[in-house]
Amino acid sequence: MSLRELAARRGLIVGSCYNPAAFAEDPRYGEVLAREFNGIVAENHMKFRFLQPERGRFTFEVADAMLDFAEAHGMMARGHTLVWQHSNPDWLEQGDFTRAEMLEIMRAHIHAVLGHFRGRIAAWDVVNEAISDDHDGFRAKNIWFQRVGDDFVDHAFRFAHEADPTMALFYNDYDIEWVDAKFERTYRLVAGMLERGVPVHGVGLQYHTRAMDAPKPEAVLKKIAAFNALGLTVHLTELDIKIPTQATEKDYREQAEVMAGITHVALEAKDCPAIFFWGFTDKYSWIPNFTKGEYDHTLPFDRDYRPKAMYEAMATVLTGE
Numbered sequence: 588m589s590l591r592e593l594a595a596r597r598g599l600i601v602g603s604c605y606n607p608a609a610f611a612e613d614p615r616y617g618e619v620l621a622r623e624f625n626g627i628v629a630e631n632h633m634k635f636r637f638l639q640p641e642r643g644r645f646t647f648e649v650a651d652a653m654l655d656f657a658e659a660h661g662m663m664a665r666g667h668t669l670v671w672q673h674s675n676p677d678w679l680e681q682g683d684f685t686r687a688e689m690l691e692i693m694r695a696h697i698h699a700v701l702g703h704f705r706g707r708i709a710a711w712d713v714v715n716e717a718i719s720d721d722h723d724g725f726r727a728k729n730i731w732f733q734r735v736g737d738d739f740v741d742h743a744f745r746f747a748h749e750a751d752p753t754m755a756l757f758y759n760d761y762d763i764e765w766v767d768a769k770f771e772r773t774y775r776l777v778a779g780m781l782e783r784g785v786p787v788h789g790v791g792l793q794y795h796t797r798a799m800d801a802p803k804p805e806a807v808l809k810k811i812a813a814f815n816a817l818g819l820t821v822h823l824t825e826l827d828i829k830i831p832t833q834a835t836e837k838d839y840r841e842q843a844e845v846m847a848g849i850t851h852v853a854l855e856a857k858d859c860p861a862i863f864f865w866g867f868t869d870k871y872s873w874i875p876n877f878t879k880g881e882y883d884h885t886l887p888f889d890r891d892y893r894p895k896a897m898y899e900a901m902a903t904v905l906t907g908e
């Protein structure tokens with residue numbers, strides 16, 4: 588049985604990000620993606636610079652083609668992402684906009700994008716990676732924070748809710764599952780939003796992790812329970828499990844154990860119905876490049892689309908054996 592069949596029987600979505608170049612050049616890519624996964628998210632093509640390369644000119648074609656594929660194969664789609672410090676077009680990065688203009692650009696973008704994709708996407712990462720790693724509050728290097736100020740996150744969520752009141756709106760970030768301070772900052776942010784009546788419905792734990800020091804399942808379960816107690820859903824949104832490029836059998840085994848633990852977490856948590864990998868074949872992972880060759884082999888399938896131990900580990904836990 589495929590991962591998606593096993594996951595569906597447990598009420599889970601198991602998804603992957605989607606790379607249109609890989610899809611175009613390698614027929615096996617689409618075959619395995621459709622066979623094994625019931626969730627999809629654009630690796631890059633729903634980011635601001637891809638959707639609005641020039642002010643007021645929107646390019647939805649690549650994202651639409653992905654959604655056609657998703658619908659043909661009964662896959663749930665996540666939207667990623669509306670407001671972020673990366674992947675912004677030059678006109679936005681370099682424009683000399685006032686706070687009022689920035690808010691209008693944010694509003695117009697969110698309305699256009701949510702309006703266009705209405706009915707085809709189940710949940711959006713409204714704001715991505717806004718929280719600082721080393722101090723309370725937002726990261727300083729973020730055009731939205733710099734030009735709008737502390738309330739940019741609230742505004743983004745309000746605009747999104749206005750644009751599509753049925754949409755599940757997520758705050759998404761890395762290390763929430765791993766670094767206690769990052770978790771606490773995220774918790775304070777979303778709890779504060781709820782107190783202020785800002786429409787937020789979920790938290791995305793990116794889960795870019797390393798096999799050698801991945802967070803303990805019990806600790807992650809506690810963090811998810813805290814968000815769930817606020818009434819928020821949790822999705823694991825960008826899972827990959829790094830092992831050294833020169834990996835040994837032991838590294839692959841350790842990786843499989845981490846994968847089993849994460850699958851247990853999603854099954855045992857009160858409200859954590861989705862595990863999205865950041866890719867599914869090592870052939871197209873962003874990690875070797877991002878880590879300058881230090882880490883590799885992060886995903887359930889190897890470069891020849893053969894399922895790895897980490898795939899078997901997830902399947903076994905989903906089967907309930």
Ligand code: XIL
Nearest residue numbers: 630631667715716761793825865873
């Ligand atoms: C990454 C993509 O995988 C790369 O192809 C791109 O060059 C940079 O962005 N956190 C996120 C994702 O929220 O959007 C990032 O994706 C990985 C880290």
